[in-house]
Amino acid sequence: xxxxxxxxxxxxxxxxxxxxxxxxxxxxxxxxxxxxxxxxxxxxxxxxxxxxxxxxxxxxxxxxxxxxxxxxxxxxxxxxxxxxxxxxxxxxxxxxx
Amino acid sequence: xxxxxxxxxxxxxxxxxxxxxxxxxxxxxxxxxxxxxxxxxxxxxxxxxxxxxxxxxxxxxxxxxxxxxxxxxxxxxxxxxxxxxxxxxxxxxxxxxxxxxxxxxxxxxxxxxxxxxxxxxxxxxxxxxxxxxxxxxxxxxxxxxxxxxxxxxxxxxxxxxxxxxxxxxxxxxxxxxxxxxxxxxxxxxxxxxxxxxxxxxxxxxxxxxxxxxxxxxxxxxxxxxxxxxxxxxxxxxxxxxxxxxxxxxxxxxxxxxxxxxxxxxxxxxxxxxxxxxxxxxxxxxxxxxxxxxxxxxxxxxxxxxxxxxxxxxxxxxxxxxxxxxxxxxxxxxxxxxxxxxxxxxxxxxxxxxxxxxxxxxxxxxxxxxxxxxxxxxxxxxxxxxxxxxxxxxxxxxxxxxxxxxxxxxxxxxxxxxxxxxxxxxxxxxxxxxxxxxxxxxxxxxxxxxxxxxxxxxxxxxxxxxxxxxxxxxxxxxxxxxxxxxxxxxxxxxxxxxxxxxxxxxxxxxxxx
Numbered sequence: 001x002x003x004x005x006x007x008x009x010x011x012x013x014x015x016x017x018x019x020x021x022x023x024x025x026x027x028x029x030x031x032x033x034x035x036x037x038x039x040x041x042x043x044x045x046x047x048x049x050x051x052x053x054x055x056x057x058x059x060x061x062x063x064x065x066x067x068x069x070x071x072x073x074x075x076x077x078x079x080x081x082x083x084x085x086x087x088x089x090x091x092x093x094x095x096x097x
Numbered sequence: 098x099x100x101x102x103x104x105x106x107x108x109x110x111x112x113x114x115x116x117x118x119x120x121x122x123x124x125x126x127x128x129x130x131x132x133x134x135x136x137x138x139x140x141x142x143x144x145x146x147x148x149x150x151x152x153x154x155x156x157x158x159x160x161x162x163x164x165x166x167x168x169x170x171x172x173x174x175x176x177x178x179x180x181x182x183x184x185x186x187x188x189x190x191x192x193x194x195x196x197x198x199x200x201x202x203x204x205x206x207x208x209x210x211x212x213x214x215x216x217x218x219x220x221x222x223x224x225x226x227x228x229x230x231x232x233x234x235x236x237x238x239x240x241x242x243x244x245x246x247x248x249x250x251x252x253x254x255x256x257x258x259x260x261x262x263x264x265x266x267x268x269x270x271x272x273x274x275x276x277x278x279x280x281x282x283x284x285x286x287x288x289x290x291x292x293x294x295x296x297x298x299x300x301x302x303x304x305x306x307x308x309x310x311x312x313x314x315x316x317x318x319x320x321x322x323x324x325x326x327x328x329x330x331x332x333x334x335x336x337x338x339x340x341x342x343x344x345x346x347x348x349x350x351x352x353x354x355x356x357x358x359x360x361x362x363x364x365x366x367x368x369x370x371x372x373x374x375x376x377x378x379x380x381x382x383x384x385x386x387x388x389x390x391x392x393x394x395x396x397x398x399x400x401x402x403x404x405x406x407x408x409x410x411x412x413x414x415x416x417x418x419x420x421x422x423x424x425x426x427x428x429x430x431x432x433x434x435x436x437x438x439x440x441x442x443x444x445x446x447x448x449x450x451x452x453x454x455x456x457x458x459x460x461x462x463x464x465x466x467x468x469x470x471x472x473x474x475x476x477x478x479x480x481x482x483x484x485x486x487x488x489x490x491x492x493x494x495x496x497x498x499x500x501x502x503x504x505x506x507x508x509x510x511x512x513x514x515x516x517x518x519x520x521x522x523x524x525x526x527x528x529x530x531x532x533x534x535x536x537x538x539x540x541x542x543x544x545x546x547x548x549x550x551x552x553x554x555x556x557x558x559x560x561x562x563x564x565x566x567x568x569x570x571x572x573x574x575x576x577x578x579x580x581x582x583x584x585x586x587x588x589x590x591x592x593x594x595x596x597x598x599x600x601x602x603x604x605x606x607x608x609x
Binding site for chain 1: 485486487513514515516576577578580581583584
């Protein structure tokens with residue numbers, strides 16, 4: 001699937017995460033900002049990557065500002081960002097959810 | 098070698114600093130030799146000095162140990178004034194030995210480190226840009242972190258030999274009689290500074306309010322003081338203590354506070370004449386409120402409250418629920434102001450408060466204490482010094498000292514954001530698990546297996562579920578995931594002493 005437009009989900013409140021997706025050409029290009037990057041940076045990327053893969057997105061620029069979100073929050077925000085980026089908010093992919 | 102809390106202390110540290118590894122919290126019968134400084138006697142004719150700059154130049158030499166207190170907290174002007182003169186005069190290789198370092202001191206200490214002015218530091222703690230710089234290896238030698246009681250011990254025994262103490266006071270007369278409770282920048286108890294006044298070779302008082310002689314009540318006495326300097330302002334009254342103490346509305350903190358109160362009132366120590374110490378922070382202040390109601394309901398009065406004093410504790414004194422406040426520092430304006438009118442609010446020095454190397458400290462008579470933690474591990478060891486990223490951002494304060502109480506409670510949330518508070522192994526051991534009796538989180542409590550007696554007393558309290566600490570650790574990990582281990586270099590940037598001067602742990606340089 002191709003990203004149709006730049007899309008964002010999430011806030012900068014503590015325990016939330018803000019994920020911005022835009023079209024890319026070179027696989028997944030992450031930009032991650034997080035106070036817990038040392039301990040959880042890889043896991044945050046892995047969680048978002050698994051969502052992108054579930055939607056069969058091959059290329060994306062992913063800009064992430066994490067405020068200590070738990071895994072389920074990261075997944076929820078990633079799903080929302082993807083659905084907005086693919087313009088399928090009205091017809092969500094229930095199998096991924 | 099590995100010490101009692103299984104921390105690996107490099108042999109060269111043990112040799113270089115002549116450290117014994119930590120073995121036990123029991124210190125009964127520890128031999129002590131005190132060391133007093135030599136000085137020239139004076140009748141005090143020339144104590145009052147016009148120029149702080151000239152005085153700093155004439156008293157401070159390369160390689161000396163200088164000290165400050167942190168009673169002005171974030172409103173301190175004195176530290177920056179003196180350090181600016183020291184840096185501008187190109188002094189080198191100084192040891193900084195303040196009672197603690199607050200954020201307002203960070204920038205100038207970092208500058209002094211970068212310029213080689215300061216090469217050694219001993220403190221209760223540090224945070225922010227300074228903690229970050231030290232954790233990245235900025236300082237030539239490891240910082241030595243000591244608790245408030247241990248600093249008193251180190252000063253008395255000569256492990257810290259203070260050449261010049263620069264002590265800011267909100268009032269003083271020309272001979273050096275001073276207290277902490279009068280004047281625009283009043284902060285209350287001078288507890289930590291009283292050690293410096295007693296043991297430093299040269300004592301300089303810096304004040305913005307000269308009083309007629311003799312100035313009483315005198316906490317620091319003219320017999321101890323070499324020089325008095327008047328400056329425009331010693332502190333910013335707005336930033337010295339927090340204003341009105343607010344009662345937390347955070348449901349998690351309230352739940353923890355309610356459980357803490359339940360644990361205290363169901364413990365065998367909750368009886369007439371008991372004693373307690375609480376810290377600051379939302380949960381601790383809320384505990385004071387809950388405890389007040391429990392004391393009223395059960396017609397129980399406390400003999401004393403100890404340590405850092407807050408307005409809610411003063412309220413208990415004024416209500417007759419607490420007989421004495423034993424006050425080493427005051428955290429808010431209400432507590433500082435009440436020293437005047439309440440003769441049962443007794444100012445105590447750091448040695449009287451918490452020192453293991455005297456003939457009995459207040460903490461030795463303490464029944465119940467509520468302490469906080471950045472991390473606590475399955476051995477009940479507590480870290481209040483290094484953050485989840487391994488960077489120094491805390492202070493021992495009185496943690497190790499007060500933890501010798503009969504009932505030591507750690508109150509902490511299970512997780513903070515994505516960081517677990519209850520972990521398999523703390524990053525840095527500050528207070529050993531054998532001191533800790535009960536951990537209280539918002540989901541329930543864990544009792545140290547060393548305290549089988551408490552198991553019976555605390556096992557059937559309604560609304561207070563009991564878990565093993567391993568269960569709490571697993572609950573936390575399930576919530577946040579398993580963090581990747583932190584990476585450090587081999588270089589040691591800080592040493593954590595126990596209150597008896599043995600070595601508890603080391604902090605290594607972080608790898609980024």
